[in-house]
Amino acid sequence: MFTVFKREISSFLSSLIAYIVIVVFLLVTGLFMWVFPDYSLLDYGYASLDQLFVIGPWLFMFLIPAITMRFFSEEKRTGTIELLFTKPVTDLQIILGKFLAGFALVIFAVLPTVLYAITLWFLADPVGNIDTGGILGSYIGLLLLGAVFVSIGIFASAITDNQIVAFILGLFLCFFMYSAFDSLKLLNLPVKTQLILEQLGISSHFYAMGKGVIDTRDLVYFGSVISLFVMLTKTVLESRKW
Amino acid sequence: MSVKVQDLTKIYGTQNAIDHISFDIAEGAIVGLLGPNGAGKSTTMKILTGFIPQSSGQAWVHGYNVAENSLEVRRLTGYLPESNPLYTDMYVQEYLHYVAGFYQVARKSARVKEMIDITGLGIEQHKKIGQLSKGYRQRVGLAQAMIHDPKVLILDEPTSGLDPNQLVEIRKLIIEIGKQKTIILSTHIMQEVEAMCERVIIINRGKMVANDSVAQLQKRATGAASVQVEFSAAVEAAVLKKLPGIIDVKNEGGNRWLVSGNAKADIRKLLFDFAVQKQLTVLSLNQRENSLEEVFRELTRKK
Secondary structure, eight states: OHHHHHHHHHHHHHSSHHHHHHHHHHHHHHIIIIIOTTTOHHHHOSOOOHHHHHHHHHHHHHHHHHHHTHHHHHHHHHSHHHHHTTSSSOHHHHHHHHHHHHHHHHHHHHGGGHHHHHHHHHHSSSTTOSOHHHHHHHHHHHHHHHHHHHHHHHHHHHHOSOHHHHHHHHHHHHHIIIIIHHHHTTSSOOHHHHHHHHHHSHHHHHHHHHTTOOOHHHHHHHHHHHHHHHHHHHHHHHGGGO | OOEEEEEEEEEETTEEEEEEEEEEEOTTOEEEEEOSTTSSHHHHHHHHTTSSOOSEEEEEETTEETTTSHHHHHHHEEEEOTTOOOOTTSBHHHHHHHHHTTTTOSSHHHHHHHHHHHTTOGGGTTSBGGGSOHHHHHHHHHHHHHTTOOSEEEEESTTTTOOHHHHHHHHHHHHHHTTTSEEEEEOSOHHHHHHHOSEEEEEETTEEEEEEEHHHHHHHHTTEEEEEEEESSOOOHHHHHHSTTEEEEEEOSTTEEEEEEESSSOHHHHHHHHHHHTTOOEEEEEEOOOHHHHHHHHHHSOO
């Protein structure tokens, strides 16, 4: 598992993808946080990082499938998957190695935004008067959401040997999991169904964590979705044996 | 037994890619797996390495069942797949380190260096794999297959795409390694089998049609031996045909003849004596060493 993880990390570092993803993420969140007048924190008047956590999931929706799209599709296309699967590692170890590599990149992208939080701390009046709990909860939520997107992206990549198909499929699935349930609940449905639909989507859990409350139900939700997609990936990879 | 295969069958859809194949391979043997394209060589190798499972039958590597103890089997085998897939974005050394990471390789750096020496990758070792020529990539493929000192090496067409010099070197290398390891290799080139393998298994359309030592198979062919001879002057076919032990005579243009005769009598001597008697000069006299090829063609002819 660690071997696969290391290889993916060094592949990130030797290709441009990782740098582009991190730079784009920081650039866009930075612009929205500090520069664009309509959104900027400086004009907003409230000491909150809401912009980051609103824009973050949407950026991840594009960037994470871009990171994960080559994970399995490229190995399938070039045939290296045959080497990988004849090494003494289980399929699950391979998937987890790649998953962790993708997740590590997400962490590296998010890490510098802690600077925003620190800046906010000093901008607040009086200094330090910010919703630390809410911000911390949002960060955990953002990382978990990133992890879910990584697992979705890996699944999309395992399905096809075409990276572009993997990217588009990953993007769609991420979008669907994040926001489609929220929109679907607006259909004229019984209240109970609406509630269930809302609970199925990521955004309700993500925003629940943003309030600064780490609820086990939300954690279980994120864990379940990640496991689901990891298991789906495993099933897809094992289909070579059918 | 190093490798044991029993009634192995693989069915793709309705097609039997391999059909009840059984063989044993003793430790330290170099075995050639031959067959026309699509005969089932690669499928057999893929099952042995645990990449795909068989439909029925069993296979063991050093006593470990390839289906049940797949991880153990993978630890004991080194595999070079047919198309030699590699990560082209990695450096040679980096890649070998990476592969070594999958196994408990003691003193990794020393081992990587050793493999680079053995496979003659020295001058190319600091390049990216994508920049290497096909022959050097093949060496990288071999190096990664052997990095963990496996007991069994499975090489799917290890010499394809190599230039004649590299061919000789890689063959030498395989023979050298084969002194301590069991090697199963597939190839289309018969001289290669004669040069490297002790045993040959021939598969045709999924069925095993031969499993014998190279010497035995060659004997099977030599019902007739062919000799190509060129005389300095014209000879009549009828005259040649009358010689004792000659079965068939064919003109190959000018004064060149392809003479086939009983394998037991050496017809070269016969032809030479004939030439002396007729006061002819023998310009060339070649034994056709294609016996294995003949056997192969005969066994794999469409039935």
